[in-house]
Amino acid sequence: MWRFIARRLMWAVFLFVAVTFITYVIFFVAPNDPAKLAAGKAATPEQVKQVAEYLNLDEPVWKQYGLWMKQLVFEQSLGRSFVNREDVNDIIIRAAPVTASLVFGGAILWLLVSIPIGVYSALRPRSLIDRSAMIFVLIGISAHPVWIGLILSFVFGSYLGITPISGYCDLVNPAIGAECGGPVEWAYHMILPWCTFALLFAALYVRLIRANVMETMSEDYVRTARAKGVAEHTVLRSHILRNSMLPIVTILGLDIALALGGAVFTETIFNLPGLGRQVIVAYEKTDLPVIVGVVVFSTVVIILFNLIVDCLYAVLDPRIRLT
Amino acid sequence: MTALLEVENLRTRFRTDDGFVQAVDGVSFAIEPGSTLGIVGESGSGKSVTCLTVMGLNDTRNTTSEGSARFDGIELIGAGRDQLNKLRGTRMAMIFQDPMTSLNPVKTIGWQLEEAVLAHQDVTRKEARARSVAALGDVRIPRAEARLRDYPHQFSGGMRQRVMIAMALINGPDLIIADEPTTALDVTTQAQILALMNGLQEEHGMAIIMITHDLGVVAEVADDVVVMYGGQIVEQAPVGEVFYRPRHPYTWGLLGSLPRLDAEVDRLVQIPGQPPSLMRPPDGCRFHPRCAYTMDICRTQLPVLETSPGTDHLQRCWLDDETKRREGTKIIEMVHQAAS
Numbered sequence: 161m162w163r164f165i166a167r168r169l170m171w172a173v174f175l176f177v178a179v180t181f182i183t184y185v186i187f188f189v190a191p192n193d194p195a196k197l198a199a200g201k202a203a204t205p206e207q208v209k210q211v212a213e214y215l216n217l218d219e220p221v222w223k224q225y226g227l228w229m230k231q232l233v234f235e236q237s238l239g240r241s242f243v244n245r246e247d248v249n250d251i252i253i254r255a256a257p258v259t260a261s262l263v264f265g266g267a268i269l270w271l272l273v274s275i276p277i278g279v280y281s282a283l284r285p286r287s288l289i290d291r292s293a294m295i296f297v298l299i300g301i302s303a304h305p306v307w308i309g310l311i312l313s314f315v316f317g318s319y320l321g322i323t324p325i326s327g328y329c330d331l332v333n334p335a336i337g338a339e340c341g342g343p344v345e346w347a348y349h350m351i352l353p354w355c356t357f358a359l360l361f362a363a364l365y366v367r368l369i370r371a372n373v374m375e376t377m378s379e380d381y382v383r384t385a386r387a388k389g390v391a392e393h394t395v396l397r398s399h400i401l402r403n404s405m406l407p408i409v410t411i412l413g414l415d416i417a418l419a420l421g422g423a424v425f426t427e428t429i430f431n432l433p434g435l436g437r438q439v440i441v442a443y444e445k446t447d448l449p450v451i452v453g454v455v456v457f458s459t460v461v462i463i464l465f466n467l468i469v470d471c472l473y474a475v476l477d478p479r480i481r482l483t
Numbered sequence: 484m485t486a487l488l489e490v491e492n493l494r495t496r497f498r499t500d501d502g503f504v505q506a507v508d509g510v511s512f513a514i515e516p517g518s519t520l521g522i523v524g525e526s527g528s529g530k531s532v533t534c535l536t537v538m539g540l541n542d543t544r545n546t547t548s549e550g551s552a553r554f555d556g557i558e559l560i561g562a563g564r565d566q567l568n569k570l571r572g573t574r575m576a577m578i579f580q581d582p583m584t585s586l587n588p589v590k591t592i593g594w595q596l597e598e599a600v601l602a603h604q605d606v607t608r609k610e611a612r613a614r615s616v617a618a619l620g621d622v623r624i625p626r627a628e629a630r631l632r633d634y635p636h637q638f639s640g641g642m643r644q645r646v647m648i649a650m651a652l653i654n655g656p657d658l659i660i661a662d663e664p665t666t667a668l669d670v671t672t673q674a675q676i677l678a679l680m681n682g683l684q685e686e687h688g689m690a691i692i693m694i695t696h697d698l699g700v701v702a703e704v705a706d707d708v709v710v711m712y713g714g715q716i717v718e719q720a721p722v723g724e725v726f727y728r729p730r731h732p733y734t735w736g737l738l739g740s741l742p743r744l745d746a747e748v749d750r751l752v753q754i755p756g757q758p759p760s761l762m763r764p765p766d767g768c769r770f771h772p773r774c775a776y777t778m779d780i781c782r783t784q785l786p787v788l789e790t791s792p793g794t795d796h797l798q799r800c801w802l803d804d805e806t807k808r809r810e811g812t813k814i815i816e817m818v819h820q821a822a823s
Contacts (some may be wrong), residue, residue, distance in 0.1 A: 380584040383540055387579075388599040388650065389572030392564055398598070399587055406589070477589055479633040 161474075165467070170398065172463040177229075179459045180452060184225045187448050194446045198242040215242060219413050227451070238453040248453035251438060256457065258328055258434035262426060264421050265350055266357035267412070273362040278369025282377065291292050294364055300363020305422065309356040309429035316352060357426045360401035361415060369408060376404040406477055413469030417462035486513035487577075487658055487690050488537070493550040493560070494535045495529075504761045506532040508714040509550070514707075516657060517685065519691045521705030521722070523698060527758045529714035530694045531580075534660045536560070538577050539567040552662065554658070572636050573603045575658040576651035581667045582643035586635040592619075592646055593631030618649035621677060621686075641672035652683065660692045665700065678704055686780065698737055702726060710734050713759045713769035716788055719797040727815060730791060730798040730807045732774045735814040768801065776802055776810070 179355030186193075195212035196203070203211070212218045216227055231237050238248035281290040287462055317325035328352035329345040340349075376382065385395045433439075435454050474480045495507035507529045514520045522530045535541050537552045537559055537711040552559045554575060559567065569578075587595060596615035597608060599801055604611075612631065619627035622645040628717065635643055644664060651659050661680070665673035681704060684691055688699040693704055701708055701722065708725040718731040736754035756773040759765055765772055772780040780801050788799040791807070800807065 300696075378577060380581060381587040384579060384585045384650075385587070386540055387538060387571055387577040388602055389568040389570070390598060390602045391568060394602075398590075403587065403589060444725070478591075479588055479636050 161471075165471070168467050168470070172467070175262070175463060176459055180456055181225055183452050183455045184221060184228075184448075187446070187451070191403065194242055194448055204259065219416055228449075232456075238456060239449040241442075241447050241449045241450050243442075243450075244439070248449050251450060252435070254455050255433060255435045255438045255454075258432050259420065259423050259427070261331065261350060261351055262357055262423050262432065262434060263326075263416060265347075265354045266361070266419065266425070267416055269354050270358035270362040270365055270411075273358065274365035274369055279368065279373055280364045281370045282373035284397075285374070290370075293370070295362040297367050300339070300359045300366075303354050303359070305360060306429060308359055309352070309426060312352050312356055313429065315455050323351075323352050326429075328432045328434075353426050353430045353432060356429065357419070361419065365408070368411065369404070372407060373400060373406040376400050378402070406473070409476060410433045410469055410473055412473070413465050415463045420458050420461065459472075484746070487555060489513045489551075489553045490533070490537065491551040491553075493533060493536060493548065493552060495532055495541065495546060495548045498545040499762075502762050505764070506714055506761055507536060507548075507813075508764075508780075510711070510714075510716055512709050512716070512719065514658070514690050514692060516690055517684075517688045517691060517722045519704050521694065521701035521708045522692060522694045522711060523701055523708060524711035524760050525696060528711040529761070530711050531662050533695055533711070534577070534662055534692060538575065538660065539564075540577070568602070572599055572656075573654040574656055575660065576654070576656040578644070578647050578651050578659060578661040578664045580663040582640055583645050583667065585647055588635055588644060591632055591634055592638070596631070596646075596650055599650050603654050605624075614653060615649075618653045619646070621652060621683065622646070622649045624649070633767065640668050641675060644668060644672075644676055648676075648680065648683070652687065653686065655823070656689055658669045658690045658692070661781075663696070664693075666695070667695075673700075675684075680704070698726075698741055708739070713764055714761055715769060715799065716797070717770065717799045720795070724794070724796045728795060728796065728808075729811045729814065731770075731800050732776050732802070732810075733770050735811065737779060738818055741818065746814045759795055767808060768799070776806070778802075 193208075195215060195217045196208050198215065199208045199211040209218075216224055226238060231239060236249075238252070240247055241251070274296070276343070277289070277293045279289075281293045284290055291391075312326050313323075316323045327339075327349055329340040329342070329349050331341075331346040333341075333345055379399075382395060382399050385399050386392075390398075420435070423434060424440065427434040427436040430441060437457065439451055439454050440446075442454070491511045492515070493507055494505070497504040497506055500523045510529070510533050512520065512591060522533065524530045532541070536546075536548050537554075539562065541548070541557060547555040548560050550560060552755075554570060557566075557570065559570075587590070590598075593612065593615055596609040596618060599612050600606065600611040601608070601823075615631055616627045624630060624642060624645055630638075635646075638646065648664075664680070665676050668676060677700060680691065691704070693700065695701060705722045708718075708720060708722050709716055710725070710731065712733050718725065718729070718734050720728075720730075726738075727733060729738060733754070740753050756774055759769050759772070766768075767776070767783045768777075768786055771777045774781065778801060784801075786799045788797050788802045791798055791804060798807075800811075
């Protein structure tokens, strides 16, 4: 187990270096001049040159990357924004809880929707609920989150006026002078983003859970349990559901990591100051430290999630031994 | 003696996308307490489905069963789930063909044995555990106490089948239905498992229904034999009758195709053709397309299952008694000659 984790961590470090370096290279081959943007519109060529020197932008790529890595390792600092000199660490600390709220809240929502529907559809195939669920799946998979987000915010936010259209409230410790805060306001503002975000995954998971449960129901050991005279609800709980959820755990871990990417759309539509929004803003201004900072953070989160999933799976399935 | 299980005119039908499949078509047999009944037939002859129907283990959504199966006087066909659960696992238990897939891979052996106890007996988990240890001891699994904590994948195929047998025995059933319990095992393990089951039967006195396609297994364990073909019984008699005076051409075919190690046979005799489609069974006798003795009547009329004169040997064939006797003897002589 520990050897497995050690090996995975080494692999993670390699992955981390590769991802950040590639991000660096992409920004340097891209045809734009971050120094010019950082110096402002009215800057003279001399000023731009000065800025470039100050930000080490005149150095070759590998050297810049080395300096950045040194700073990260020895000072645990992701550097400062080219645009407003803000500490990237602070930007991420501020934005990450917003994205986390969206992703984890969304994940809980999509599981709450998809597990009962998926299981019921599997137990009663071709029933009315099963057929309706399949239509829901088709819509969920086909419709783009941007479109869904706009429709939802128009219908519920604008037309019916029962939810906020945009904005975010802190769950705990709202900033002084903030308009709103606390769990209720937080959840109220997140309802539409959660729905938008969860729809695609809910649809995918209904299909996934239905297929898994149906497959497990026809397993020989389920028949063995029935032959033992075990009550049907116990067979369902201890054998069918328990075993059909195994692959779901793996896929859920991977999807939550993947969902970070999908969060960009939802954050943009609902004006949530999360990581996805930060990247979009930084990208428009070629604010390399912020972009790399978010990439670094996301990479670490994804690697961590994969590690957790692997370990969790070993706990849930005794056939898997981590070596 | 009254029969422990009495099956009468059992008919089981599956609904498939292509139509109905009559998997079991009017099967009747009875089994006495403590005796062993062998059910023999090729794949798709309906032998497994017959027993799954008796146990109420068919998928109720696409299966309909008619007829009657009474266990100790209790009607099983059409019985509710709760009623069946009072019998399944306690008074009648089942052992399945593939021990590799018949145990839940993510639960320990101990948990699965205890589940069987706790489903029927009002005992503590500790008591259930003690019984599980005893049951594993019964099926000669060494270090039973430690092995309870192991998962199925940590056992070999033969050991898993022993666990399945322990699970079937744990509540002291009157009847064990074994659905090809040795098919998935290698030959030496097969012999061990059969010997184990024989020994356990002597110890505990339960009745056994042994489903198999292997006449060798039947010869070893059965008191009575039912030969099934195309969802119907074609021959039914005490084991000695079937092996010394077989009356049905299909049984002759089965006997002729037994492989033997102790005789030099150029090639095994095989029954030509394939088992019939149960969706569109052939007219007349179900075996006539593959039978070497087909007459005109065989093509149009299904023979009834009736006793040979002066015996309790049931068979379903239009051939006259004289021919059956003659041809049956020929087959037996051939088999015995090959053996000597």
